[in-house]
Amino acid sequence: MAKGVVLVVDDEAPIRDILSFYLKRADYQVLTAGNGAEALVEMGHLKPDLIISDLRMPEMPGDELCKRVKADPATQDIYFIILSALDGTASRIGGLSLGADDMIPKPFHAQEVLAKVDSTFRLIGMQKEIKRQNRELTAFQTRVQEEMELAAALQMGLLPKLPGEAHGVRYTHRYLPASGIGGDIYDVLPLPDGGTAVMIADVSGHGVTAALISAMVKTSFENQVRLGGGPLAWAQGMNEDLCRSTLAEQFATAWLGRVDPVRNVVRYVVAGHCAPLRIVGGARGGLRRSEVLRGKGFMLGLDAQLPFVEQDAEFLPGDRLLLYTDGLVEVEREDRTMLEEAGLRRICAELPEDADAAADVVVSQARAQNAPAAFIDDVTLVIVDRMDGGA
Amino acid sequence: MLNIQTRQDGTASVVSIQGKVNFEVTAQLRDVIRETVATAQPKLLVINLEGVSFIDSSGLGLLVAARNSVDKSGGKLHLACLPPPVKKTFDQTNLTNYFSIFATEQDALRGA
Numbered sequence: 001m002a003k004g005v006v007l008v009v010d011d012e013a014p015i016r017d018i019l020s021f022y023l024k025r026a027d028y029q030v031l032t033a034g035n036g037a038e039a040l041v042e043m044g045h046l047k048p049d050l051i052i053s054d055l056r057m058p059e060m061p062g063d064e065l066c067k068r069v070k071a072d073p074a075t076q077d078i079y080f081i082i083l084s085a086l087d088g089t090a091s092r093i094g095g096l097s098l099g100a101d102d103m104i105p106k107p108f109h110a111q112e113v114l115a116k117v118d119s120t121f122r123l124i125g126m127q128k129e130i131k132r133q134n135r136e137l138t139a140f141q142t143r144v145q146e147e148m149e150l151a152a153a154l155q156m157g158l159l160p161k162l163p164g165e166a167h168g169v170r171y172t173h174r175y176l177p178a179s180g181i182g183g184d185i186y187d188v189l190p191l192p193d194g195g196t197a198v199m200i201a202d203v204s205g206h207g208v209t210a211a212l213i214s215a216m217v218k219t220s221f222e223n224q225v226r227l228g229g230g231p232l233a234w235a236q237g238m239n240e241d242l243c244r245s246t247l248a249e250q251f252a253t254a255w256l257g258r259v260d261p262v263r264n265v266v267r268y269v270v271a272g273h274c275a276p277l278r279i280v281g282g283a284r285g286g287l288r289r290s291e292v293l294r295g296k297g298f299m300l301g302l303d304a305q306l307p308f309v310e311q312d313a314e315f316l317p318g319d320r321l322l323l324y325t326d327g328l329v330e331v332e333r334e335d336r337t338m339l340e341e342a343g344l345r346r347i348c349a350e351l352p353e354d355a356d357a358a359a360d361v362v363v364s365q366a367r368a369q370n371a372p373a374a375f376i377d378d379v380t381l382v383i384v385d386r387m388d389g390g391a
Numbered sequence: 392m393l394n395i396q397t398r399q400d401g402t403a404s405v406v407s408i409q410g411k412v413n414f415e416v417t418a419q420l421r422d423v424i425r426e427t428v429a430t431a432q433p434k435l436l437v438i439n440l441e442g443v444s445f446i447d448s449s450g451l452g453l454l455v456a457a458r459n460s461v462d463k464s465g466g467k468l469h470l471a472c473l474p475p476p477v478k479k480t481f482d483q484t485n486l487t488n489y490f491s492i493f494a495t496e497q498d499a500l501r502g503a
Binding site for chain 2 (some may be wrong): 100202203204205206221239249251253274275296297298299302303306326330332374376
């Protein structure tokens with residue numbers, strides 16, 4: 001098999017012959033043409049890897065042929081060497097500026113041309129290999145990208161459907177994963193006794209692993225809630241689930257709550273998560289006071305034996321609960337400060353009555369106050385409003 | 392970029408960290424801790440966090456995993472010199488009660 005295809009273009013037959021002789025002897029397949037126009041016809045039959053062309057020819061000179069070859073996307077990757085009697089640097093630069101890849105001055109030694117052709121084919125071989133690897137990488141990248149997009153869509157499907165309503169509460173969320181797919185998750189489940197179970201969690205790390213575990217956290221929460229009991233039992237059960245099924249560095253911070261519409265309280269467990277805000281009367285909009293639903297508990301998944309503590313906080317009709325993950329308030333700004341809980345409370349001092357409008361205000365204000373620094377971690381914000389007059 | 396230094400102090404190993412500990416650098420820190428534990432097999436591993444300005448959940452996860460792996464090999468992990476922002480994160484996640492935390496590296500080495 002030939003090492004490659006070379007098209008020799010020259011109006012002088014002896015030059016075509018001698019080049020053909022040497023190139024064929026070196027195992028190249030050789031095409032010949034007497035001018036640019038003939039060369040184009042030849043190329044219509046078989047695409048060469050390399051063209052060696054004289055500059056001055058009748059019909060179509062070499063510079064015109066070079067321009068056409070390099071302008072056509074189908075042929076522009078063909079290596080083009082100009083053979084020219086116009087010696088000197090100026091004409092060399094002129095030739096290369098036409099788009100030619102190399103020049104050989106006339107008169108030449110056939111051996112010199114052959115050496116150049118050999119080195120050019122080594123280069124072509126390398127370029128072909130790089131192109132092949134690039135194609136493979138691009139195909140791989142596209143596949144990974146498509147899978148990530150699918151996973152991200154699936155993860156979005158794990159979030160509660162909006163607008164959300166359950167037993168006298170109305171809720172909405174803003175979910176902004178750092179890399180298309182993230183480790184944040186939340187859930188709101190109506191309970192058979194008229195209460196509502198609420199969970200928000202932030203899995204350590206990012207990307208696919210964190211997303212998988214966040215799905216596991218949600219399933220575990222649903223199972224625990226189905227078993228009955230309250231936030232303390234749910235936290236213990238979820239902790240055991242996570243300890244059993246995750247790797248050494250995988251944990252989740254979480255806040256678990258149960259809204260009791262009869263006693264007007266929310267009973268909750270903080271598992272290493274940022275404490276939510278209760279905005280007193282916040283579901284009615286306007287200037288409002290907020291309280292922080294603090295508590296001390298370990299992250300889920302550390303150790304199956306670790307204890308959790310359950311607490312109660314007042315949660316009246318018209319109150320608003322604002323749950324979030326740390327990505328919302330932990331963006332380091334240029335002056336090295338962060339928004340933190342205090343900054344979030346200032347934003348929440350006055351919010352619109354409508355939960356969706358309020359969520360937009362919180363996210364846009366947090367963004368504005370961090371600017372030009374952007375969110376780097378997954379960001380989740382959940383607003384749960386107790387409706388007035390709700391049971 | 393994280394600046395990590397390690398040194399031996401008798402049978403103890405000390406790893407000092409400077410910078411922001413987040414998901415971008417946990418792989419680097421994990422390698423250093425793993426190598427220190429594997430080669431020196433210290434009875435006591437002290438991690439000095441004095442130069443750490445911020446630690447995120449993946450960083451915390453890494454420290455917990457380090458404690459668990461040192462525990463398993465019969466050693467101890469002590470943390471030293473937590474700056475206020477790091478201390479706050481530890482308090483929030485209740486990890487203050489999960490780790491043995493010391494005010495100075497010397498205290499951590501003495502285990503006082």
